[in-house]
Amino acid sequence: MVQRGSGRTRLLLVTLLVTSLLLITLDLRGVSLVNSFRTGTQAILRPFQSMGSAIFSPIGNFFGDIANIGQANEKLDQLEADNKRLLEELAEAEDIKGELKQLKDVLDLAGRGGYKVVSAKVIAFDSSANFEETLTLDIGSSSGVTRDMTVISGKGVVGVVKSVTSRSAIVQLISDPGFKMGVRIAGTQAMGILSGEGSSTFTLELLDARSTVKVGDVLLSRGSSGNRPFPPGLPVGVVTSVDDSTGALTKSATVRAFANLGSQGVVSVILSTKVDDPRDALMPKPPAPTPVPTVTVFITPTPEPTKKSKSNQENG
Amino acid sequence: MSIYRTSITVSFFVFIFILQAAVINQIPFFIEGFSLFLAVTFSWIASTERAETFATAFIAGILLDLSPSLDAPVGLWTFTLLFLSYLISLYRESLGDLDGRPMTAALYLLATTSSALLIYILTAALLGVDVPPALRAGIDTAGNAIWTLLLSPLYFPLINRLKLRLFAIGKIRSGG
Numbered sequence: 458m459v460q461r462g463s464g465r466t467r468l469l470l471v472t473l474l475v476t477s478l479l480l481i482t483l484d485l486r487g488v489s490l491v492n493s494f495r496t497g498t499q500a501i502l503r504p505f506q507s508m509g510s511a512i513f514s515p516i517g518n519f520f521g522d523i524a525n526i527g528q529a530n531e532k533l534d535q536l537e538a539d540n541k542r543l544l545e546e547l548a549e550a551e552d553i554k555g556e557l558k559q560l561k562d563v564l565d566l567a568g569r570g571g572y573k574v575v576s577a578k579v580i581a582f583d584s585s586a587n588f589e590e591t592l593t594l595d596i597g598s599s600s601g602v603t604r605d606m607t608v609i610s611g612k613g614v615v616g617v618v619k620s621v622t623s624r625s626a627i628v629q630l631i632s633d634p635g636f637k638m639g640v641r642i643a644g645t646q647a648m649g650i651l652s653g654e655g656s657s658t659f660t661l662e663l664l665d666a667r668s669t670v671k672v673g674d675v676l677l678s679r680g681s682s683g684n685r686p687f688p689p690g691l692p693v694g695v696v697t698s699v700d701d702s703t704g705a706l707t708k709s710a711t712v713r714a715f716a717n718l719g720s721q722g723v724v725s726v727i728l729s730t731k732v733d734d735p736r737d738a739l740m741p742k743p744p745a746p747t748p749v750p751t752v753t754v755f756i757t758p759t760p761e762p763t764k765k766s767k768s769n770q771e772n773g
Numbered sequence: 774m775s776i777y778r779t780s781i782t783v784s785f786f787v788f789i790f791i792l793q794a795a796v797i798n799q800i801p802f803f804i805e806g807f808s809l810f811l812a813v814t815f816s817w818i819a820s821t822e823r824a825e826t827f828a829t830a831f832i833a834g835i836l837l838d839l840s841p842s843l844d845a846p847v848g849l850w851t852f853t854l855l856f857l858s859y860l861i862s863l864y865r866e867s868l869g870d871l872d873g874r875p876m877t878a879a880l881y882l883l884a885t886t887s888s889a890l891l892i893y894i895l896t897a898a899l900l901g902v903d904v905p906p907a908l909r910a911g912i913d914t915a916g917n918a919i920w921t922l923l924l925s926p927l928y929f930p931l932i933n934r935l936k937l938r939l940f941a942i943g944k945i946r947s948g949g
Binding site: 466474478480481483484495496497513589620634656 | 799830838843844848851855894905906
C-alpha cells in the first residue's frame with residue numbers, strides 16, 4: 458500500500474534532495490571547501506585505521522588462511538609441533554621478515570633506478586562497496602609526500618598518490634577502473650595505454666596498430682612530463698594473453714601486474730628521481746635456472762680371487 | 774526529529790562509519806566486501822517514521838560521501854539514500870513490522886542495499902565518474918548482498934533493540 462506524506466514531510470524531503478544536488482554541483486564545479494571535508498575525514502579516520510590494522514590484522518590473516526585452506530592445514534601441522542610461546546615468537550618473526558623482504562626489495566628497486574624514496578606501511582585497503590581500488594599509507598605531507606607521486610613495491614608500480622593529509626595518504630591502485638598509464642614494451646619499445654579493470658588483470662592497448670606484442674612481453678612505465686606521476690622505466694607487468702581480433706583498430710592484450718596488489722604490507726613513495734630514463738635496466742630478472750645435480754657414481758672393483766681361494770673352492 | 778534523537782542518530786552513524794573504516798574494511802571477505810554501514814542504515818530506517826527516515830538517510834549519506842577513498846562527487850550517496858528512503862517510506866505499511874520476521878527482514882535488507890549500490894553506480898556513471906566494468910560491479914554488489922543476507926540475523930535485531938533503548942532513554946529524560 459502506497460503511503461502519502463504530509464506537506465511538511467514532503468518539504469523536508471525536497472529540501473534534503475536539493476541540498477544533496479547542490480553538494481554534487483559544488484563538487485563537480487571544483488569548490489575546494491567540499492573536497493577538503495574528505496581530507497579532514499581522512500585525518501580523523503587515520504588513527505582509528507592504524508589501531509584497527511594493529512588489532513584486526515590477525516583476524517584478517519585468519520580469514521585469509523581459511524580462504525587458502527590447503528596452506529592453512531600445512532601451517533596447522535607445523536604449529537601443532539611447537540609450544541605456544543615459540544608459536545607467538547615465530548609468527549612475530551615471520552611478520553617482520555615478510556615486511557623486511559618487501560622493504561629490501563623496494564629499496565633495491567629504488568636504488569637501481571636512482572630514486573629518492575620514503576617507505577610507508579599500508580594501514581588500510583579500500584571498501585569494495587565504494588567500487589574504488591585504493592590503499593591508505595601511514596605517511597603524508599609531513600614526510601614529503603604530495604599528490605601524483607608514484608608508489609612502488611619491490612616488483613614494480615603499485616599506484617599513484619591520490620590525496621594526502623599530514624600523516625596519511627590514499628593511493629589509487631593500478632587496478633582501479635579509473636587508472637590509466639602510458640607504458641612501453643621492453644625491447645621493442647612499442648608504446649601503449651594500460652587501463653585498470655578492478656581486478657588482478659589489466660588491458661593494454663597499443664598506440665600503433667603495426668606494433669607487435671606477444672605473451673611474456675614485459676611492460677615498463679613510459680614516463681610522464683617532469684617524471685610526475687610516473688618516472689620512466691619502472692616495471693609494471695607482463696603480457697599474459699594477446700587479443701588478435703582482425704577487426705580491431707589497435708592491438709590489445711591482457712596484462713598481469715608484477716606487484717601483488719592485494720598483499721602489500723610495505724611500499725615506497727618516489728619523492729624524486731636522480732637519473733634520466735633508465736631504459737630497460739629495471740626489468741625484473743628472469744628466475745635463475747634450477748641447478749641439475751651431478752650424479753657421481755663410485756665403483757669399487759671386486760678383488761680377483763687368489764690361488765689359495767681358488768684351491769679352497771675346488772676342495773670344497 | 775528532536776535534538777536528542779538527531780544527536781543520537783548522528784553519533785551512532787559516526788560510530789558505524791568508523792567501525793566500517795577501521796574494522797570491517799580490514800577483513801578480507803571470501804566474496805568481495807561487506808558494507809556494514811549500508812546494512813545498518815537500512816535496518817535503522819526500517820522502523821522509523823517518515824520524516825525521520827529522510828533525516829536518517831541524509832545523515833548516513835553525508836557520512837558515506839565523506840569517505841576519503843571516494844572519487845564520486847560529494848552528495849551522490851546522500852542523493853542515492855534519500856531517493857531510496859523515499860521509496861521505502863512509500864511502501865512502509867506494506868512492509869509492516871520486520872522485527873519478528875527474520876526472512877522478510879533479510880530480503881528487505883538484501884533488496885535495499887543492492888539497490889543502493891546499483892543506483893549509486895548508475896548515477897555515478899551518468900555524472901561521468903570512472904566506474905568499474907559491469908561484470909565487476911555486479912560481482913561486488915552480489916558479494917555485498919550475500920554478506921548482508923547471511924549476517925542480517927545478527928545485526929538487524931541488535932540494531933532494532935539498540936534503537937528502541939536509546940530512544941526510550943530520550944523519552945524518559947524529556948518526560949514523554
